Amino acid sequence: MFTDADAAALYDLLNPWDPENAPGDRFYHELIMAADSVLDVGCGTGTALACARAAGHQGRLVGLDPDRAALDRARRWADVEWVDGTAAEMSWQAGFDLAMMTGHAFQCLVGDQDVRDSLAAVRAALRPGGRFVFETRNPRARAWEDWNPSNAVDVVGLLDAAGRPLRVWHEVESVAGELVSFSGTTADHDGAVLRIDRARLRFLDVAPLDAFLAEAGLAVDGRYGDWDRGPVTGTSREIITIARRR
Structure with missing residues (x-):
């Protein structure tokens, strides 16, 4: 048998969080360390927040995910808050300086209402001026x-x-x-x-993605096609977005 717990353990083996050597992990790690309070939506096994705590983050760190096997693995780190649920189910109000979705988790929101409900909940969870950072694969x-x-x-x-x-x-x-x-x-x-x-x-392209963000009350502050903050082009693998709560 290959259990859900085995799958969560394998995910960590195949996708180690490594800010020193992986540009995408470093991109997010720097943002986490600069924020007083962080919400990781779709946190999976929790390695991003656990790494930040180990690196000396002193503020509030909260990981949210509906995958119970992944959260069970995340709960090895007791100095981070772990919550079972989806983005749309969040009820936090103005509690975070930074919300993020890593590992292309944003692409799991497949329906228009899923996107709208999730973005509305993310905005509500952010303090005024707080940022939502995520990446999605460029469909082009x-x-x-x-x-x-x-x-x-x-x-x-x-x-x-x-x-x-x-x-x-x-x-x-x-x-x-x-x-x-x-x-x-x-x-x-x-x-x-x-x-x-x-x-x-x-796979949302830039125009429909920005329409959803604007509808939710999130203004795009930064948009990149790679982890070195280059522009989005037709050959860019990523659409990396930094949006701010209006």
């Missing part, structure tokens, strides 16, 4: 075209909780406008399938 770069079994990742030298070497790959099942449906397969190194997860992501 068509990242999903690389999601196929030929790009499988062999987890060489990394083992899951059961001590197995693993192979992980993704496969697109459909592309319908802004929505990409795909499967993620985890297998033993010999190819025996242990688990298949399915998901949909939304």
